[in-house]
Amino acid sequence: MASFFHRSDSLDSISPGTRWCPIVLEWIATLKSELMEEIHNIEQFVINLHNIYAFACQISFFLLCEQRMYRPDSSSLSPDKDIVLALTTVLFYSVLGYFATRVRDIYQGSRNRVVVGTPSLTNYLKWLCKIILEWAKAVVAVLCLREQGIQYEPKLAYSLITSIYYLCTEKIFMEIFSQLVEALKIDKLENLEHLYVPLLMNAVAIAAGIVVGLYSLYFNYSNLILLSLYFTVYLRIKDAYYNYWELLITERDTYSNFQVATSKDIEDWDDICAVCLNNMSKARITPCNHLFHPYCLKRCLRHSFYCPLCKHDFLENRIYIK
Numbered sequence: 001m002a003s004f005f006h007r008s009d010s011l012d013s014i015s016p017g018t019r020w021c022p023i024v025l026e027w028i029a030t031l032k033s034e035l036m037e038e039i040h041n042i043e044q045f046v047i048n049l050h051n052i053y054a055f056a057c058q059i060s061f062f063l064l065c066e067q068r069m070y071r072p073d074s075s076s077l078s079p080d081k082d083i084v085l086a087l088t089t090v091l092f093y094s095v096l097g098y099f100a101t102r103v104r105d106i107y108q109g110s111r112n113r114v115v116v117g118t119p120s121l122t123n124y125l126k127w128l129c130k131i132i133l134e135w136a137k138a139v140v141a142v143l144c145l146r147e148q149g150i151q152y153e154p155k156l157a158y159s160l161i162t163s164i165y166y167l168c169t170e171k172i173f174m175e176i177f178s179q180l181v182e183a184l185k186i187d188k189l190e191n192l193e194h195l196y197v198p199l200l201m202n203a204v205a206i207a208a209g210i211v212v213g214l215y216s217l218y219f220n221y222s223n224l225i226l227l228s229l230y231f232t233v234y235l236r237i238k239d240a241y242y243n244y245w246e247l248l249i250t251e252r253d254t255y256s257n258f259q260v261a262t263s264k265d266i267e268d269w270d271d272i273c274a275v276c277l278n279n280m281s282k283a284r285i286t287p288c289n290h291l292f293h294p295y296c297l298k299r300c301l302r303h304s305f306y307c308p309l310c311k312h313d314f315l316e317n318r319i320y321i322k
Helices: 009-013 016-048 050-070 079-112 121-147 156-169 171-184 193-219 223-255 263-269 294-301
Strands: none
Touching: 016 050, 016 223, 050 079, 050 156, 050 171, 050 193, 050 223, 079 156, 079 171, 156 171, 156 193, 171 193, 193 223, 223 294
């Protein structure tokens, strides 16, 4: 370091503060980079805690909707009562989430035809009792609010917007909607419904957060609104980008290794898809010159790097499936 400062006579005239300035700036830049990386890691950790993260987003969004839509003309309640009202709304919607989870489990169990461990009538009754108890908790919460002089009578617009937001941010509904869209077998989606659907639902949630947040800021600036925007917009964008968009780009790059079959290719093939045994209107061509539905091929590549028909090794052609 000394040789650096004394490598020329011209540097001797530079003041000590000026000499150390580049070092300080470099140290600040390094510290800033490390700090931003740590913040990013913490945010990713929070996002990966799906239930807690979704709950925080829902509470933040419901608080904003409550202030501007539930009681726009009334004076603001205390923060404690604001949170109680938002928690009550989440409590009502959580019953729907629990019910959807149980219905999906029952459907998947019957579809897989699992004999051992098949839910019995007792288990069904337990699930039904659990749903009734969850609804009872919500009703008791409303009664307690009325005892405190707080009327929980949400308007139609409030119920509509908050219910849509809840559906778009709850993981179970993302999975259910993805499965429903996947059942349609839309060729353009190429079996990437598990990424397209959550991306769309995140986009709806982000748009709702921006509109409600800016609308609230227009009437009343507060730290609560900024905190809500942080959860409902900023973290939502990071979630959509890192957990869905980047993965979608990677998955789509996978298909670039397989040529798109033209109408003539499909006509010359004159056969069905060997995976689903259905006719093909769109297909992909493997390096071994076999045709498959894009979503069928993608489903097979999740489990094996070999051609489903002739067991040709795709890795020999430098096709790396992630």
